[in-house]
Amino acid sequence: MTLDAVLNRIDEDLPQALERLMDLLRIPSISTDPANKADCARAADWLVDELRALGFEASARPTPGHPMVVGHCGDAATDGPHLLFYGHYDVQPVDPLSLWDRDPFDPEIQDTPKGRVIRARGASDDKGQLMTFLEACRAWKAVHGTLPGRLTIFFEGEEESGSPSLIPFMQENADELRADIALICDTGLFEDTAPAIVTMLRGLLGEELTIRGPVKDLHSGMYGGAAINPIRVLSRILGNMHDDQGRIVIPNFYDGVTELPDAIRQQWQSLAFDHAKFLGDVGLSVPAGEQDRTPLEMIWSRPTAEINGIWGGYTGDGFKTVLPSDAHAKVSFRLVGEQDPFAIRENFRAWVQSQLPADCKVDFHGHGNSPAGVMAIDDPAFESARAALTEEWGRSAAYVGCGGSIPIAGYFKTYLGMDAMLLGFGRDDDQIHSPNEKYDLQCFHKGIRSWARILEKLV
Amino acid sequence: MTLDAVLNRIDEDLPQALERLMDLLRIPSISTDPANKADCARAADWLVDELRALGFEASARPTPGHPMVVGHCGDAATDGPHLLFYGHYDVQPVDPLSLWDRDPFDPEIQDTPKGRVIRARGASDDKGQLMTFLEACRAWKAVHGTLPGRLTIFFEGEEESGSPSLIPFMQENADELRADIALICDTGLFEDTAPAIVTMLRGLLGEELTIRGPVKDLHSGMYGGAAINPIRVLSRILGNMHDDQGRIVIPNFYDGVTELPDAIRQQWQSLAFDHAKFLGDVGLSVPAGEQDRTPLEMIWSRPTAEINGIWGGYTGDGFKTVLPSDAHAKVSFRLVGEQDPFAIRENFRAWVQSQLPADCKVDFHGHGNSPAGVMAIDDPAFESARAALTEEWGRSAAYVGCGGSIPIAGYFKTYLGMDAMLLGFGRDDDQIHSPNEKYDLQCFHKGIRSWARILEKLV
Numbered sequence: 001m002t003l004d005a006v007l008n009r010i011d012e013d014l015p016q017a018l019e020r021l022m023d024l025l026r027i028p029s030i031s032t033d034p035a036n037k038a039d040c041a042r043a044a045d046w047l048v049d050e051l052r053a054l055g056f057e058a059s060a061r062p063t064p065g066h067p068m069v070v071g072h073c074g075d076a077a078t079d080g081p082h083l084l085f086y087g088h089y090d091v092q093p094v095d096p097l098s099l100w101d102r103d104p105f106d107p108e109i110q111d112t113p114k115g116r117v118i119r120a121r122g123a124s125d126d127k128g129q130l131m132t133f134l135e136a137c138r139a140w141k142a143v144h145g146t147l148p149g150r151l152t153i154f155f156e157g158e159e160e161s162g163s164p165s166l167i168p169f170m171q172e173n174a175d176e177l178r179a180d181i182a183l184i185c186d187t188g189l190f191e192d193t194a195p196a197i198v199t200m201l202r203g204l205l206g207e208e209l210t211i212r213g214p215v216k217d218l219h220s221g222m223y224g225g226a227a228i229n230p231i232r233v234l235s236r237i238l239g240n241m242h243d244d245q246g247r248i249v250i251p252n253f254y255d256g257v258t259e260l261p262d263a264i265r266q267q268w269q270s271l272a273f274d275h276a277k278f279l280g281d282v283g284l285s286v287p288a289g290e291q292d293r294t295p296l297e298m299i300w301s302r303p304t305a306e307i308n309g310i311w312g313g314y315t316g317d318g319f320k321t322v323l324p325s326d327a328h329a330k331v332s333f334r335l336v337g338e339q340d341p342f343a344i345r346e347n348f349r350a351w352v353q354s355q356l357p358a359d360c361k362v363d364f365h366g367h368g369n370s371p372a373g374v375m376a377i378d379d380p381a382f383e384s385a386r387a388a389l390t391e392e393w394g395r396s397a398a399y400v401g402c403g404g405s406i407p408i409a410g411y412f413k414t415y416l417g418m419d420a421m422l423l424g425f426g427r428d429d430d431q432i433h434s435p436n437e438k439y440d441l442q443c444f445h446k447g448i449r450s451w452a453r454i455l456e457k458l459v
Numbered sequence: 460m461t462l463d464a465v466l467n468r469i470d471e472d473l474p475q476a477l478e479r480l481m482d483l484l485r486i487p488s489i490s491t492d493p494a495n496k497a498d499c500a501r502a503a504d505w506l507v508d509e510l511r512a513l514g515f516e517a518s519a520r521p522t523p524g525h526p527m528v529v530g531h532c533g534d535a536a537t538d539g540p541h542l543l544f545y546g547h548y549d550v551q552p553v554d555p556l557s558l559w560d561r562d563p564f565d566p567e568i569q570d571t572p573k574g575r576v577i578r579a580r581g582a583s584d585d586k587g588q589l590m591t592f593l594e595a596c597r598a599w600k601a602v603h604g605t606l607p608g609r610l611t612i613f614f615e616g617e618e619e620s621g622s623p624s625l626i627p628f629m630q631e632n633a634d635e636l637r638a639d640i641a642l643i644c645d646t647g648l649f650e651d652t653a654p655a656i657v658t659m660l661r662g663l664l665g666e667e668l669t670i671r672g673p674v675k676d677l678h679s680g681m682y683g684g685a686a687i688n689p690i691r692v693l694s695r696i697l698g699n700m701h702d703d704q705g706r707i708v709i710p711n712f713y714d715g716v717t718e719l720p721d722a723i724r725q726q727w728q729s730l731a732f733d734h735a736k737f738l739g740d741v742g743l744s745v746p747a748g749e750q751d752r753t754p755l756e757m758i759w760s761r762p763t764a765e766i767n768g769i770w771g772g773y774t775g776d777g778f779k780t781v782l783p784s785d786a787h788a789k790v791s792f793r794l795v796g797e798q799d800p801f802a803i804r805e806n807f808r809a810w811v812q813s814q815l816p817a818d819c820k821v822d823f824h825g826h827g828n829s830p831a832g833v834m835a836i837d838d839p840a841f842e843s844a845r846a847a848l849t850e851e852w853g854r855s856a857a858y859v860g861c862g863g864s865i866p867i868a869g870y871f872k873t874y875l876g877m878d879a880m881l882l883g884f885g886r887d888d889d890q891i892h893s894p895n896e897k898y899d900l901q902c903f904h905k906g907i908r909s910w911a912r913i914l915e916k917l918v
Contacts, residue, residue, distance in 0.1 A: 202680065206778045215742035220765050221661065221863025224793050225757035226738065228747040231766040232698065239691065239698030279685065283674035284818045288687040298684035306679050307690040308781050313768035314789060319665045319826040321791055322767050330773060332780055334683050359743045367778040404680025 002143055006452045009139040014445055017135045018109065018118065020050070021444070024089070024127050025107040025120040031066055031090035032161040040066040040157045043089045047155055054137055055147050061173075063165035066090060066157030070176070074150030080459040081381065084152040084179035084418070086408060087130025087186065088159035091122035092433045099435035109441065114429075117438035125432035128439035129185045129424050129447065130155060136451035149459030152179050159186075163407070170415040181381050181419055182412045183454075188426035189443070190271055190400055195389035195450065197382065198422035199264075199375040200300060200401035201409055203335035205344055206367030209234075209352060212326045213360050220321040228359050230327040231312045237355050238329055241305050246290040248305045250351045256338035260301050267398040268296055300401025304334040330367070334403065341369035373409050376419045381458055385421060388453035392446055425450070461602055465911045468598040473904055476594045477568065477577065479509070480903070483548070483586050484566040484579040490525055490549035491620040499525040499616045502548045506614055513596055514606050520632075522624035525549060525616030529635070533609030539918040540840065543611040543638035543877070545867060546589025546645065547618035550581035551892045558894035568900065573888075576897040584891035587898035588644045588883050589614060591906035598911060608918030611638050618645075622866070629874040640840050640878055641871045642913075647885035648902070649730055649859060654848035654909065656841065657881035658723075658834040659759060659860035660868055662794035664803055665767075665826030668693075668811060671785045672819050679780040687818045689786040690771045696814050697788055700764050705749040707764045709810045715797035719760050726857040727755055759860025763793040789826070793862065800828035832868050834858075835878045840917055844880060847912035851905055884909070 010017075029043035030036040044060040044067040051058035051071035058071030069089070074082075094104040102108065107120035118128060133153075140148045154177060158165055170177060190196040213230040214223070243249050260268070275295040279285055289298035298304075312327030314320035333344055349364050356362060375382070377399060389397035402422070409420040425447035431437045469476075488502035489495040503519040503526040510517035510530035517530030528548070533541075553563040561567065566579030577587060592612075599607045613636060617624055629636060649655040672689040673682070702708050719727070734754040738744055748757035757763075771786030773779035792803055808823050815821060834841070836858060848856035861881070868879040884906035890896045 204680075204780070206780075208778075213743065218741060219863065220763070220767060220791060221663075221793065221861075223741070223758065224765050224862060225748040225761055225763040226734075226746050226754040227741060227743055228745070229765055231769050232701065235694040235698030235766065235769065237698070239694030239696070242691065275685075279818075282677060282682070282686060284672065284686055286687070286817045287685050288816070288818070289684040295685040299682065302684055304679070304683040306683050306688055306780075306782060307694065307772065308679060308779060308783075309772035309774045310690050310694065310786070311770045311774040313766065315768045315770040315787070319667075319789060319791070320767060321663070321665075321765075323765060324767075327769070328774070330778060332679060332683075332778070334680065357747070358745045359738075359747070402680075403683060404678065 003453065003456045005143045006139045006456070007449055009142050010135065010445070010448050010452060013135070013139060017131070017448065018444070021118065021128055021131045022107040022120070024131065025118070025122055026105055028105045029090050029122070029157065030093050031158050032093060037066070040090060044069050044155070044157055047089055050134060051153060054134065054141060056153060058153070061169070063169055065165045068157070068165070068169055069153070069155035070173075071153035072151070073147040078150035080149040081180040082150045082152070083458065084154055084177065084182045085133050086154050086156070086182055086184045087133070088126045088156040089130065090157045090160050091127070092125070092160050094121050094435070096435065101436055104437070114440075116441040118441060118444065119436065119438045121437050123437055123439035124426045124430035125437065126159070126186050128444055129426065132425065132444060132447035133183070133185055133451050135448040136455060139448070139452060140455060148455040152177060166408075167411060167415060170411060174416055178416045179418060181379065181421060184406070184408060184420050184422045185424045186406070187402065187422045187424035188428065188430070190398065191274070192427055193393060194271060194395045195393045195397040196400040196423065197385060197389070197397060198402045198406070199377050199382070199399040200336065201373035201406055202303070202401070202403055203339065203341060203370045203372040204405045205333040205335060205341045205369040207331045207345065207348060208328070208365040208367055209331065210326050210328045210363045211356070211360055212363070214323065214325045217325050218323040220323050223323055227323055228357055229323050230360060231324060233357060233360050234310070234312065234327040234329055237352055238307050238310070238331065245292070246288065248303070250305070250344070250347050252347050253303070253344060255343065256340060257303060258337040260297065264399055267396070268400070270396060271296070271398055271400070299403040301336055303336050303339060306332055308332050336372045337374065339372060341371055345369065370405060370407065370410055373413070375421065379419060382421060384457040385423065385454045388457050389423065389450055392450045392453050462912065462915045464602045465598045465915070466908055468601050469594065469904070469907050469911060472594070472598060476590070476907065477903070480577065480587055480590045481566040481579070483590065484577070484581055485564055487564045488549050488581070488616065489552050490617050491552060496525070499549055503528050503614070503616055506548055509593060510612060513593065513600060515612060517612070520628070522628055524624045527616070527624070527628055528612070528614035529632075530612035531610070532606040537609035539608040540639040541609045541611070542917065543613055543636065543641045544592050545613045545615070545641055545643045546592070547585045547615040548589065549616045549619050550584070550586070551619050553580050553894070555894065560895055563896070573899075575900040577900060577903065578895065578897045580896050582896055582898035583885045583889035584896065585618070585645050587903055588885065588906065591884065591903060592642070592644055592910050594907040595910035595914060598907070599914060607914040611636060625867075626870060626874060629870060633875055637875045638877060640838065640880060643865075643867060643879050643881045644883045645865070646861070646881050646883035647887065647889070649857065650733070651886055652852060653730055653854045654852045654856040655859040655882065656845060656848070656856060657861045657865070658836050658841070658858040659795065660832035660865055661762070661860070661862055662798065662800060662829045662831035663864045664792040664794060664800040664828040666790045666804065666807060667787070667824040667826055668790065669785050669787045669822045670815070670819055671822070673782065673784045676784050677782040679782050682782055686782055687816055688782050689819060690783060692816060692819050693769070693771065693786040693788055696811055697766055697769070697790065704751070705747065707762070709764070709803070709806050711806050712762070712803060714802065715799060716762060717796040719756065723858055726855070727859070729855060730755070730857055730859070758862040760795055762795050762798060765791055767791050795831045796833065798831060800830055804828065829864060829866070829869055832872070834880065838878060841880060843916035844882065844913045847916050848882065848909055851909045851912050
């Protein structure tokens with residue numbers, strides 16, 4: 001059993017693998033801060049060296065921002081699917097530094113009540129995660145003598161600063177980067193120990209609207225009662241965007257929303273999601289969405305309409321009896337299934353317009369849109385990966401949703417025409433983007449072993 | 460006919476009266492600017508000198524702010540009612556100075572397409588208006604040899620800066636200031652040529668509310684759909700504060716709202732208020748209040764509920780997919796008749812509370828309250844003044860409402876127990892508080908004549 005040999009090798013090599021991760025964590029590759037530009041380049045070079053040492057043809061590729069790292073092994077003649085693995089070597093800023101218990105770039109293995117952790121900025125997001133794959137390749141090579149099948153490695157250095165170079169780089173290097181499927185390791189486990197593959201990502205549509213009434217701010221004594229108040233109009237319209245059952249009333253809003261397949265619903269039920277804790281952690285107790293849906297459906301498979309910001313009139317200290325001439329809101333929609341962001345934008349705008357009193361006008365400003373991502377789980381690679389994760393973690397791996405948007409998956413689909421499989425080993429308490437970020441040793445270790453099992457099944 | 464003699468005297472003396480007004484206008488008595496403190500004292504002294512020259516016992520009375528001017532003539536033995544006349548000698552600041560066509564404190568008589576005007580800061584608000592009464596007294600004395608009846612003159616120097624000394628001064632000098640009725644000259648004509656006595660002032664209640672949901676701001680990807688959004692709750696509640704007919708739905712809100720007496724309604728109809736112009740001037744066309752009310756009723760005799768400010772979530776440039784932990788609004792109510800501000804506050808708060816979802820809390824903060832002012836027009840002084848104004852202007856004088864709040868009338872009632880009659884001769888285009896303030900010569904002249912006629916009937 002070569003798999004057992006690979007897994008044993010991983011177990012034996014763990015101390016050295018940790019040393020290598022800590023080397024990478026010592027490089028303060030904060031992509032958003034120009035002061036760290038050389039550090040980002042250094043992190044890219046470090047990864048190129050690692051990849052080359054493993055036998056990849058690898059290079060750091062310049063961009064107008066930070067370099068991309070690309071490595072290859074195998075070629076068109078190699079058996080099995082061509083896999084692309086994506087991660088990012090840049091990290092979030094560390095402020096406020098005073099809230100860290102130690103230097104964020106001086107990593108340390110610490111014992112905690114919940115187990116041993118690697119404490120450092122980037123430990124979980126995403127250096128620790130991307131190293132799980134490289135360490136799996138290393139063990140594989142040690143046992144097999146070769147790297148696993150045909151692989152392309154693609155590391156970005158701008159993920160935490162909006163990925164400005166990503167799409168141009170994908171477009172310019174499409175032939176080189178295109179593979180059969182992308183593996184993205186930047187997500188987490190489900191509730192600490194249940195492995196999960198993200199197969200549903202919600203899309204996002206942002207709209208800003210301004211309702212205009214009188215040509216100027218009015219005195220509420222002189223005009224109050226006779227003049228229309230745009231805040232009242234805005235509140236009335238947006239306040240009635242949901243019905244009493246939590247459903248969104250914009251016409252045709254649910255077009256393209258599909259019901260969850262039974263198999264997925266069963267998997268989700270088996271996750272035994274603790275919705276009381278999920279809401280309780282933020283001081284809530286009652287799910288606010290559609291009343292015939294579970295909280296997990298609400299955040300993973302159902303669309304939303306939310307007011308993310310509202311403002312108008314006098315908002316300072318004290319009081320001013322003003323009837324303002326305009327009122328504003330920022331509204332966003334999380335989209336699922338086949339919902340069409342452009343159709344929803346038009347339907348939303350028409351719905352607002354249809355409710356305006358005669359004396360009001362509305363201006364809209366779009367804030368970007370992306371459709372939902374639904375992964376093609378009929379590709380056998382998904383079932384293979386799910387089986388591999390289930391074997392490693394001893395709990396049935398599930399196809400899960402992700403309420404937020406992870407643009408990279410959509411970019412792979414749009415610009416390279418390939419599906420993506422998102423799986424990772426982070427935990428909710430990893431404090432990514434916050435002080436005292438950590439990655440559990442168990443996650444790092446079992447993450448490496450998970451990839452070995454997945455590669456065994458895929459290549 | 461001594462009245463004719465007094466009126467003739469006024470006509471003959473008009474050039475000198477204008478000179479005196481311009482002397483007063485040259486004093487830059489801006490009460491809010493500490494740099495003009497001495498100017499305010501100088502304006503007070505100027506008025507004391509004028510009053511003494513006319514035969515009043517008068518003095519400037521120190522306060523922690525600017526002086527009050529108090530003058531008296533007659534005593535308890537004098538026949539007829541004891542009248543108090545109120546005006547204010549302080550003026551608004553003049554910024555932006557660049558928008559003035561000339562020095563705001565270098566008054567000038569100018570010819571305009573609509574007639575001759577006195578151009579200067581304070582010409583209309585309130586130096587020109589208060590001088591109409593003094594000039595009427597002057598002409599009266601020239602003809603009669605004595606001042607008219609028993610009079611108390613009360614000039615304030617802090618009206619444009621919130622009257623901080625007014626209530627303490629009234630309380631400390633209540634016996635000296637109390638009269639049978641107060642005459643307040645700080646309002647205007649109705650649509651240029653119709654004289655008017657304000658007999659209804661709307662009250663005001665201010666409330667600020669904060670709706671709280673999650674204990675912290677949430678990410679709308681992670682929680683959107685499952686977590687309650689306080690902006691949505693706030694919008695829904697406030698957006699439904701009015702029904703489809705424009706009526707306010709807060710329970711018992713209309714308790715104490717009385718229907719307009721037929722006589723007043725007829726007077727208002729005779730005013731032929733141009734509501735198309737009233738709304739058209741601010742870019743509107745459709746009255747927004749209760750659909751079975753005229754716009755004049757809406758602003759003078761009907762209560763309102765208005766959202767004067769609203770804010771929550773992300774309100775900066777761009778977009779942030781935040782579910783905020785709280786949302787805020789400032790709401791005010793204009794009150795009429797016998798509406799009880801305290802009862803409405805309680806009813807409003809209970810009404811909001813009753814609509815809160817289980818997971819939300821609300822905090823309220825009161826921003827002051829005052830009941831509506833309804834003048835006792837059964838006092839014969841009102842009918843006398845109305846007849847006098849009708850005779851002078853050749854148009855039937857009306858008892859009108861005022862949508863805003865004029866605190867001084869309420870203070871006279873509360874602290875001195877006397878009713879107030881508000882009448883004045885300003886016009887809507889006087890640009891009070893704005894650059895190029897003016898007072899029409901016709902208003903000044905006929906204003907003096909109006910007071911002579913009123914005094915003739917009252918004393």
